Amino acid sequence: MFNIIDFMESTLNQEATLEQEVELGLRPDEFEMIKGILGRTPNFTETSVYSVMWSEHCSYKNSIYWLKQLPKEGPHMLVKAGEENAGMVDIGGGLGCVFKIESHNHPSALEPYQGAATGVGGINRDIFTMGARPIAQLNSLRFGNIELDRTKWLVKGVVKGIGDYGNAFGIPIVGGEVFFDDSYNTNPLVNAFSAGVMDSKKIISAKAKGPGNPVFIVGSATGKDGIAGAAFASKDMTEESAGDLPSVQVGDPFMEKLLLEATMELLTTDAVVGMQDMGAAGITCSTCEMSAGGNVGMDIQLDKVPTRQENMLPYEILLSESQERMLVVVKKGEEAVVKAIFDKWDLHAEEIGVVTDSTQVRYFMNGELVGDVPAESLVLGGGAPQYQREYSEPAYYQEFKKFTIDDVEQPEDLKEVAFFLLQHPNIASKRWVYEQYDSMVGTKNMTTNRPSDAAIVNVKGTNKAIAMTVDCNSRYVNADPEVGTMIAVSEAARNIVCSGGVPSAITNCLNFGNPYNPESFWQFVGAIKGMSTACLKFETPVTGGNVSFYNQTSTNGIETPVFPTPTIGMIGILEDKSRAMTLDFKQKGDLIFIIGESHNDISSSEYLASYHGIKASPAPYFDLEKEYTMQDTVKGLIQNELINAAHDISDGGLFISLTEMAMPRELGFDIVTDAEIREDAFLFGESQGRVIVSVSEDTEEDFIEFMIGSNVNFTLLGHVTKGKMMVDDEHFGFIAEAKELFNNALGKKLEN
Numbered sequence: 157m158f159n160i161i162d163f164m165e166s167t168l169n170q171e172a173t174l175e176q177e178v179e180l181g182l183r184p185d186e187f188e189m190i191k192g193i194l195g196r197t198p199n200f201t202e203t204s205v206y207s208v209m210w211s212e213h214c215s216y217k218n219s220i221y222w223l224k225q226l227p228k229e230g231p232h233m234l235v236k237a238g239e240e241n242a243g244m245v246d247i248g249g250g251l252g253c254v255f256k257i258e259s260h261n262h263p264s265a266l267e268p269y270q271g272a273a274t275g276v277g278g279i280n281r282d283i284f285t286m287g288a289r290p291i292a293q294l295n296s297l298r299f300g301n302i303e304l305d306r307t308k309w310l311v312k313g314v315v316k317g318i319g320d321y322g323n324a325f326g327i328p329i330v331g332g333e334v335f336f337d338d339s340y341n342t343n344p345l346v347n348a349f350s351a352g353v354m355d356s357k358k359i360i361s362a363k364a365k366g367p368g369n370p371v372f373i374v375g376s377a378t379g380k381d382g383i384a385g386a387a388f389a390s391k392d393m394t395e396e397s398a399g400d401l402p403s404v405q406v407g408d409p410f411m412e413k414l415l416l417e418a419t420m421e422l423l424t425t426d427a428v429v430g431m432q433d434m435g436a437a438g439i440t441c442s443t444c445e446m447s448a449g450g451n452v453g454m455d456i457q458l459d460k461v462p463t464r465q466e467n468m469l470p471y472e473i474l475l476s477e478s479q480e481r482m483l484v485v486v487k488k489g490e491e492a493v494v495k496a497i498f499d500k501w502d503l504h505a506e507e508i509g510v511v512t513d514s515t516q517v518r519y520f521m522n523g524e525l526v527g528d529v530p531a532e533s534l535v536l537g538g539g540a541p542q543y544q545r546e547y548s549e550p551a552y553y554q555e556f557k558k559f560t561i562d563d564v565e566q567p568e569d570l571k572e573v574a575f576f577l578l579q580h581p582n583i584a585s586k587r588w589v590y591e592q593y594d595s596m597v598g599t600k601n602m603t604t605n606r607p608s609d610a611a612i613v614n615v616k617g618t619n620k621a622i623a624m625t626v627d628c629n630s631r632y633v634n635a636d637p638e639v640g641t642m643i644a645v646s647e648a649a650r651n652i653v654c655s656g657g658v659p660s661a662i663t664n665c666l667n668f669g670n671p672y673n674p675e676s677f678w679q680f681v682g683a684i685k686g687m688s689t690a691c692l693k694f695e696t697p698v699t700g701g702n703v704s705f706y707n708q709t710s711t712n713g714i715e716t717p718v719f720p721t722p723t724i725g726m727i728g729i730l731e732d733k734s735r736a737m738t739l740d741f742k743q744k745g746d747l748i749f750i751i752g753e754s755h756n757d758i759s760s761s762e763y764l765a766s767y768h769g770i771k772a773s774p775a776p777y778f779d780l781e782k783e784y785t786m787q788d789t790v791k792g793l794i795q796n797e798l799i800n801a802a803h804d805i806s807d808g809g810l811f812i813s814l815t816e817m818a819m820p821r822e823l824g825f826d827i828v829t830d831a832e833i834r835e836d837a838f839l840f841g842e843s844q845g846r847v848i849v850s851v852s853e854d855t856e857e858d859f860i861e862f863m864i865g866s867n868v869n870f871t872l873l874g875h876v877t878k879g880k881m882m883v884d885d886e887h888f889g890f891i892a893e894a895k896e897l898f899n900n901a902l903g904k905k906l907e908n
Contacts, residue, residue: 181207186541193533201519201527204471206534208437209444212705215540218671219703222684230697232660232729238537240362241282241433243699244354245661247729249618252356254288257296257349257626257665257725259704264346268313273321274407274479275348280327281433284416285482287360287423288352292613293322295332295348296626296665296723297589300341302581302905307336310344311906318348319592324409325416329593330611333626336581339634339718342709347665349626349725353615360423362432363449364485364511369429371454371509372491373439374498375415376480379464381406383475411480411503418501419482425497427490434481440474440534442483443509443517447531448538453514454531458521460508470519470526485511545671547678552772556635559773561758566836571888573767573840574811578894579901582762583808588903606738607820609651609804614733621733623657625726629807630719635760636775637682638689641722643775643844645690646783647806648726653787654802654847656737656794657728659694664701664724669708669717676708679720687722693784696726737794739803740820741850741876746800748825748873749859750810751793752786752846756833762808763840777843786845789868793849798859801850809840813848815881819895826882827874839883850876 182190182203190198190206198206212218228236234252235244242256260275276293283290295318300307322329327350364371422428430450432442439461447454458473468476484505486494491507498505512518519527533539567573577583606612610625627648633640649659666683669676691698708717730736741748758764759773793799805813814825829838837843851859863870874882881888 181211186210201471202529204475205440205527205529208440208475209534210540214437214441215536216703217541218543218545220542221544222681226688226698227691228697230661230695233697234356237698237700241285243663246356247620250356251353253351253353253622253727254283254286255351255663255727256282256700257347257663258702259665259667260346261704261707264314265343268310269317270406272314272317272346275346276318276321277407277412277479278435279348279350283350283352284419285431285433287358288354289420290327290350290352292330293327293350294330294624294626297334298340298345298721299336301338302336308906314346315589315592321407321409323594325413328595330595330613334586334589337719343707343718345667345721347723351624351727360428361430362446363430364446364452365429365450367452367511367513369488369511370486370491370507372484372486372494372505373461373508374482374484374505375503376411376478377462377464377504378473378476379478380472381478383472407479414501414503415480418498418503421497425493427487427493429485429487431482431484434483438476444531444534447517448535453512453516454509455512455518456509458519460506462504462506470521545677546674547681548674549678550675556772557774561756561837564768566834570836570839574888576767577762577808577812578898580762580766581902581905583812584901585899586902587899588906607740608738609654612655612736619732621730621736623652623655623728623730625651626723628721628723630721631760631765632775633683633722634719637679637720638686639775639778641683641686642690642780643778644722644724645687648724649694650787650804652726652728653790654737654804656735657730659696659726659728661699662691662696662724662726663699664722666703667707667721668705670715671705676717683720683722693780737802739801739817741817741823742800744876744878746850746852746876747856748875749849749851750846750871750873751790751849751868753869754830754833754838755843756837757843758837758841761840761842779845783845786868789866790847798855798862799849799851803848805846809842811839815894818891822879822891824877824880824891825874826877829884
């Protein structure tokens, strides 16, 4: 990929050549489209603007057709996908929850600390530029083989970057997921989620309005870090990608904290017309998107932008992705109010332009016009190109379907399997990770000492709480993109429901390979179809998110995509936070039931993939209708106070879920497996649509009566013990032993 920083100033106002267009990431036919739009050949600065705005990262040119088919309507929707910086749902009492998830994959692959840190900073800015104060963060992380030194370096850098930025910024990190697979060896995935709460009537728009209104850049100064980062994120990772380090941004969480507080104070005035975070494509993106959103234009004086280096060139200022900056359109006459607030917080607030009554965005440098582009031609859903890529089913899909459980002989020692899984990095406690995060800052987290399937965050001043989770088993999605993504949505909903909440809406982070590869794009299309089906069933519309293509490694011309990973970030509402449900067993003697049907299935389980080393199998058993009915039944059990613990069965199967329920209070369990199902499948299979609950003797009769009336399958597994783990009268050890191994396994792997 051509490095635009190497261009000399003498070329800036010359007409761009076709060769330059291609090197900047534009296709030859797109070069001709730009010439048609402008009625002339663009100069280099304009070429740079189009290169970043028409990159996949900004324009979604290869995905927008399918994204438009995702459901956007729901019972709680206040701000739909694409309308503002993030989506918002109604949580009642005049309050809205603003939330979003985005990726920072490519930067984290090259510079894990700053790549992850700036991902956290960027997603939080999306929340508070709408007027919401962030209350919680989550993250979804994917890495390669944990035995590799590079993987360990990436894990340590990413986790430290997330922890350092989030802790300093002062917003608790309340949950997340970590997954390891060889497909992520070179290209890790770093997906950051943030949520905030605000008065739903005081939303700040990301649209520019009012010709004559001044345009301010606020926050940090602009430097050369992150130049062309959007274009960098829209190409394959290769052995030469280290040369793109200038495309990795540098974050400053203390500056962002000041920016947050200044913004919150600014919102108490009536001086703001519109505001947008400067993320991908920096000033270019914010000026064009705000102008197009309001059907206006802007004149921008680039020489008035505060810079960290002298003599920065126009394209460097326009394409810089320096962090902790926002563009604000101010009501004319209120300039002094804005300046005073940002001066108080020791931040830049410089007037760099004005809203015009044209639809052109014009960029000037020292009085000279260096770029003149129609805003609408540059933005998502406007004049940016839109493609429908070819897709084809890969040969492996049918091959995977040929697997049956009879292809694998059941091991004689299932206790050995159990302890193998307890220590596997995909299942073992992620304590090594989350101990580096501050989960209690702000005192809103309700699940630090009350473990639950989803994070529960208090909405202060109300009786409500918000449940939130991020979920995706990418092995399932690789096996069957449509079914695997339905499972991802369903598992997110299951986690919300098991925590006492009602699923409300989702945001997504769609991490896939090269869209020009028909087999990779087939995975993407299947994921969209599965997501649409599941979201319609659960009434959880898609409020936004992002698409991250080109997650793969190109070595000697051979492209290897990562597992397709459509990460689902879901929020749910607890109308009464006193009804929050935890997953821990409460006392010896309580009965243990499984809600839902178990199946003779080990497909795509961690047990099959890691213990047996069999990677080729279909997605696990899944039935959307039965899943929905089962979850509705669990809601009723919680609302009627008939259970005292609930935990879904997911990675590692039933045995792992039971162990996770036993560990918090160091209790145990004594269960009997189903004689009609192979024992390894019953204990370690990952068939979907199942939840474990515990029931006290006082509510046993009412529980059974409720379940009989529900028409949902339920089975008595056994009872809670004082500390032993018993399966079919065989002693599987003591929970204290399992807990020690479970808690320390990941740390030992990473530190060796």
